[in-house]
Structures are given as structure tokens and as C-alpha cells.
Amino acid sequence: MKVVMNKKVEFQDLGNMPYGKAWDYQTELFDGIVQTKLENRRRKDRGEEEIPTKNYLLFVEHPHVYTLGKSGKEEHLLLDQKGLEREHVEFFKINRGGDITYHGPGQIVGYPILDLDNFFTDIHKYLRLLEEAVILTLGDYGIKAGRIDGLTGVWIGENGDPNPRKICAMGVKTSRWVTMHGFALNVNANLNYFGNIVPCGISDKAVTSMQFELGKEVDMQEVEKVLKQHLSNLFEMELFENQQN
Template structure:
């Protein structure tokens, strides 16, 4: 999806405030709340220039998280608890088999959140296509990375984004479905979207794709995208309503 306006920086310019290498932390499988606390601590240190930019690489035990735009009807019907978080977007699920990355990046001034999100999407699109899904792209009006409808399926989201920028530093990030179950999504209105599907790399490629496989390609692609070496392009193949724009109820 092309941005609704031109980005603040040229496409080939870094949007990071620093040119020091991004540091990578592999946290393994970690409780969501604990990872959130780590993010907050690191973001504070990054804002004070006490540390370099970071990318946290991890998986979560099964958990629902609700962004700031989550509606009551989005919430799970299976009785599992929900963690309310300070990122954008609505409700989603995290769990085993899903690769999660949280970039803690100090953005250059003037801060361009839209461009930052597009660059994360571009990195994901490149990696998903490299894995063998060449038509993966964007749906205008919706964030994340999508696979076009095929074989009787709807357009399906394969990677989700949810971010927060505080004191110029990014938190939260992206989740790429690798070989996770889709069963937990059936009990929520995932990302507020009722008219599309969800999928995984394993499902699309008809083979097991572990979370370990995309780690290094995605780290490299994120580094390139944030630095401006990987240029955001128009990979849109559909248009759909934005689920974060909640319409007021009448009556």
C-alpha cells in the first residue's frame, strides 16, 4: 500500500536516528507481560541514548492481546484471558509457531510513523516472497502482509503489525505466522476483521516452516528497510475497509 502522503524522508534514506548497528536479542519463548516489561525498559534507555537500537526476537506462550481500538465484540468467546496493551490496532493472538520481533528503534526527526510501518511491511513482504509466496502483498486500508485469495480461500493475513512510538522510540512490532495453529483466531474477531482469513507459511507452502527459518532473513530485511536499502514499493492487490476506524453505532 502506498502511503496516503509522501514520506517525510526520501525512500532511500534511513529513518533511524543512529547509524550504529542494530543489536539483536534472542529471547526464546517468553511470557508476554515479561517481554512487554523488557521492551519498556529498553525503550526508556534508548530514548536517553544509553543503548543502541535493538530487535527482540521471540515467541510467546498462547495469549490474546488487545490494542487500543479493540471493541467488546472482538474479545474471545473461549474464556481465555486477554492482556490489554498500549499498541495500536485491535485484538490478536500470539503463540507457539509464530515468530515475533519487537524493534526498539529511535526514529529520526521528524518522526514518520506511517513510513516506519510501511518499511516493516516491506521487509515482511520480501521475506514471505523469498520463501515461495510471490504474490504476497498489501491490502489497501489494512496493515500487515496478505496472501491473495486462492483455492476457495479468502484474502488471508500471514503477518500482523502493531506498534507504539513513545519519546521517539518504537515498541511492539510484528508477528509472522510460521507453523502455528489458527484455532485460537476462531474465538476472536482477529484485528477487527470479519471478512478475510488467516494463514501461515506452512499452510501456504505445504511444508513445515519453523520459526527459526525466517529469523535471519527477516532481521536482514528489517535492517535494509529501515536503512533505506530496501525501498518501499506498491504491492497492493486489493482494497478493503480499515478495521481500526470504528463506525459509531446509531440509535
């Protein structure tokens, strides 16, 4: 007996949370979905009804932290341990794809923890829809953004501009079509922290933020609301909210 696709997605605003704690929480939700899928395989073999898998969308703001993906190079972190301590920045080697990036205050970090069997089983499409949600959000603020061939994430000045600059980094992990990690949109982020790394392993392109592009501070909660709506529309999610304290 086949389960109907479950497009219900529980949205949680985690507020300001240390990276390690958020990673542990993501992993807990991710593992729960994977375990449900393994149980459903056993249920299917027994001819029993399967259990709908859950989906989550987490928004969070992290204290200063650098994260290095499994394909990244540690030399792209330009600080030693003393430098990290001086700048009050944490450092984690993690299990997402991609190289090194920065998370910190003024940045919206989104972690979709989805069973793609509920939506579509296509990682390329998944990444492009995450990018599209950010592109549409930026467009609502009058910021023209897009993609650069061969580079993941969202860029400003992507078409022949002599100074292309990344405004949203992305890096994901998937297993059994379940996703974790996600994207980081620079809204009011302090761009100086990107000077301590080779962002995403790309040395010849700059990083920017909505604040820098617009010349003014931007309302984070408003951006979150707009971004959440675009994600919901593009993925045809049935979002419902669960506020975490």
C-alpha cells in the same frame, strides 16, 4: 553539538517468553531510550555533547496469548474467562495501536525498539518498511504477498482474490520517535486459535500461515535469519547480536 545518527541495532533472540515478561522488558528498553533523549535535550541546552541513543531488535515466541490494542473492542474476544482458562490462553490489554490479535508457538514476533531519529522520522514509512521486510521474506519462500489499502499488515491474495488472508499482523506504539511492539508473522502457528477472536477487528477476512500456504512445516530459525537480513537492509541497520537466556 549534534549527535550523528546511530544505526547500530542490538539483536536479541528472547526464545520462548511469556507475553507479560516480554512486555515488561520492552518497556524497560523503551523507557531507557526515552530517558536518554530527555537527558540529551538538557545537554543540548547546556552546550554539551549528546549521548547516542540505543536501538534494539527483539525476536520472541510467546505461549498462547491474546492482546487487545488501545483502539480495540473487547467484544472481539469471543471467549469469557472460563474459556480462556479452558484453552490455556492469557489475555492482555496493551498500549499499542490496533485491535485484538493472537500470539503463540510457531509465530515469529518481532519487536523493533528503535529511536527513529537515528533512521527517519516518518511512522508511515516505518510501518511500510516492516511490511516490506515480511513481503520480501515470504517471496524468498515462493509466497506472493502484499498489502490491502487501508489495512495494516501483510496479506496473501491482496489483489482481487475472493479469499484474502492475513499472514502477518502489526501494531506499534511510538513516543518521542521511539518505537515498541511490532509484528507477528505466522510461520507454523496453530490457526485454530484465531477462531476465538475477530482478528484485528476484521470479520470478513481469513488468517493464514506459511505452513498452510506451503503445505509443510517451515524451519523457524531459517525464516528468522532471512527476515532479520531484510529488516537490516531496508533500515540500513548495523546489526550485532546479543543472545538472551
